[in-house]
Amino acid sequence: MSTEPVPLAEGGAGTTDSVPVVSIVRSLATELPGDQTAVFGARIWIRIAVTALGWNGNVLRATEAVARLVDNGVRHGMPAKVPRKERLVSLEVALTDAGGLVIDVSDLESAFPDFEAARRxxxxxxxxxxxxxxxxxxxxxxxxxxxxxxxxxLAPGPVDL
Structure with missing residues (x-):
């Protein structure tokens, strides 16, 4: 369990100069295969993770967000030069002291030249x-x-029934 302050954005494209800093209360992480099976696995894992973290938010939104981010990581973040058995997507979720859910999906491709266009x-x-x-x-x-x-x-909010 980490309690160190973590900026919501640590640099790179799509960040702003004034970045709020929050404290992470609890976090969980996993690695998924760098193929389309990762999306299904991520959907199951995130539902368990947000329950274990005690997140008070919309689990369906969190599940959809994770599935789309993992899908993007698999589709665009696995360089062909990396052997298939070494292609992994990392997924980490953390609960902040303010009740927010931080979802980090990491892939193997460092370039993302059209991030702002993709976000829009x-x-x-x-x-x-x-x-x-x-x-x-x-x-x-x-x-x-x-x-x-x-x-x-994702901000906390009404819990799914």
């Missing part, structure tokens, strides 16, 4: 859809390794 829906629909689920979407460099991380932050 001008290049693909995945990030645009995540934004329209109510998430703040940013891109940053991963804390370890290579590649990139796309982060979506």
């Amino acid at each position: 829906g001008e290049k693909g629909r995945g990030l645009w859809q995540v934004s329209h689920l109510g998430a703040q979407v940013t891109q940053l460099l991963p804390r370890t390794g290579t590649g990139k991380t796309v982060r979506a932050v």
Whole structure:
């Protein structure tokens, strides 16, 4: 369990100069295969993870956001030069002290030259859809390794029944 302050955006495209800092209360992480089976696995994992974290928010929105981010990571973040058995997508979720859910999906491709266009829906629909689920979407460099991380932050809200 980490209690260190973590900025909601740590640099890279799609971030702003004034970045709120929050404390992470609890977090969970997993690695998924770098193929389409990851999307199904991510849908199941996130439902368990948000329950274990005790997140007070819309689980259906979190599930859709994770599925779209993982799908993007698999489709666009697995360089052909990386052997199939080494292609992995990392998924980490964290609960903030303010009750928000931070979703980080990391892949192996560091380039994302059209991030802003993708977020606006001008290049693909995945990030645009995540934004329209109510998430703040940013891109940053991963804390370890290579590649990139796309982060979506969802606010707490009504719990799904």
